[in-house]
Amino acid sequence: MDESTLAAGASGTVGFLIALVAGAAEAPKAVPLVETWPVGVFVTLLGLCVGSFLNVVIHRLPAGKSIVWPPSHCPLCLALIAWYDNLPVISYFVLRGRCRRCGSRFSVGYMLVEAATGLAFLGYWLAYFRLGLRDGADHLAVYAVHMVLAAALVASGVIDYERKEIYTSVTNLALAVGLVGSFLWPDVQRVGAFDHRLPDWTGWARADAVLLALVGAAVGAGVIYVTRFLGSLAFRKEAMGMGDVYLMAAVGGCLGWEAAVLIFFMAPFLGLVYGLWHLVRKRDSEVPYGPFLGLAAGIVMLVQDPLIAYFRPGIQAIFFQ
Numbered sequence: 122m123d124e125s126t127l128a129a130g131a132s133g134t135v136g137f138l139i140a141l142v143a144g145a146a147e148a149p150k151a152v153p154l155v156e157t158w159p160v161g162v163f164v165t166l167l168g169l170c171v172g173s174f175l176n177v178v179i180h181r182l183p184a185g186k187s188i189v190w191p192p193s194h195c196p197l198c199l200a201l202i203a204w205y206d207n208l209p210v211i212s213y214f215v216l217r218g219r220c221r222r223c224g225s226r227f228s229v230g231y232m233l234v235e236a237a238t239g240l241a242f243l244g245y246w247l248a249y250f251r252l253g254l255r256d257g258a259d260h261l262a263v264y265a266v267h268m269v270l271a272a273a274l275v276a277s278g279v280i281d282y283e284r285k286e287i288y289t290s291v292t293n294l295a296l297a298v299g300l301v302g303s304f305l306w307p308d309v310q311r312v313g314a315f316d317h318r319l320p321d322w323t324g325w326a327r328a329d330a331v332l333l334a335l336v337g338a339a340v341g342a343g344v345i346y347v348t349r350f351l352g353s354l355a356f357r358k359e360a361m362g363m364g365d366v367y368l369m370a371a372v373g374g375c376l377g378w379e380a381a382v383l384i385f386f387m388a389p390f391l392g393l394v395y396g397l398w399h400l401v402r403k404r405d406s407e408v409p410y411g412p413f414l415g416l417a418a419g420i421v422m423l424v425q426d427p428l429i430a431y432f433r434p435g436i437q438a439i440f441f442q
């Protein structure tokens with residue numbers, strides 16, 4: 122190899138590197154901050170912490186205890202749990218699910234609630250901001266309202282599963298966030314609305330969004346209430362609790378009436394599998410419905426657009442002639 126080829130190679134390499142740097146400097150188009158991975162990591166950590174708080178709600182609310190005081194402690198020896206032993210998911214594995222002081226076992230449920238909430242926050246961030254599964258859902262307000270609802274559904278689902286009770290203080294909080302969120306950011310309702318358009322009822326988008334949220338809450342509560350009424354007539358016993366009515370009011374208020382209807386029809390299929398298994402194993406036909414309404418809501422939050430597209434001709438024929 123002589124000097125000229127060496128010089129040519131070197132200049133070629135330098136040229137390539139310059140082009141690379143220049144290209145890199147030009148290449149990144151303005152990616153919205155919310156779509157960047159640090160935000161993805163942040164919402165995952167936020168979800169883990171929210172899950173940790175949901176555990177407090179899940180265990181203290183039915184016991185009639187304050188959810189802010191006292192701080193986390195071992196239910197057996199009452200020792201306060203230090204912050205480094207209270208890290209979501211991680212501490213469960215570090216301590217192998219036991220109290221550091223007395224060694225009593227903590228239920229794996231704590232860790233599962235934290236992990237599920239963290240994964241939900243990450244999953245919907247991916248779906249809304251990175252994959253664009255829902256038209257118009259790449260909006261922080263939409264994501265925030267949906268995650269409040271998701272958190273309420275996790276807490277309600279677990280409490281209903283364990284105690285067959287739903288707390289309206291939890292569901293009504295989510296409904297309130299849906300109504301206030303719709304007023305502040307009408308996009309919250311636009312995402313769930315048919316064709317992603319708000320109706321023009323009052324000429325003021327904020328008022329229209331709140332009215333649409335109320336329609337969603339009424340439809341969500343209404344479908345369960347009517348089913349409950351008919352079920353009571355048919356089986357001479359309570360078919361669904363009033364808690365499910367409130368739960369679906371929150372779902373309809375946050376996600377819109379179309380989502381509420383889709384969830385109403387999807388939940389029985391999810392519940393049926395568990396119900397049959399439960400009937401065979403425990404000889405108990407009473408199945409909590411809240412977890413399946415919540416599960417169906419979680420699925421519809423991801424696939425509402427394709428589902429609506431699929432049912433669109435039928436919906437238009439019925440409602441928009």
Ligand SMILES: [Zn+2]
Binds near residue numbers: 195199225
């Ligand atoms: Zn202990």
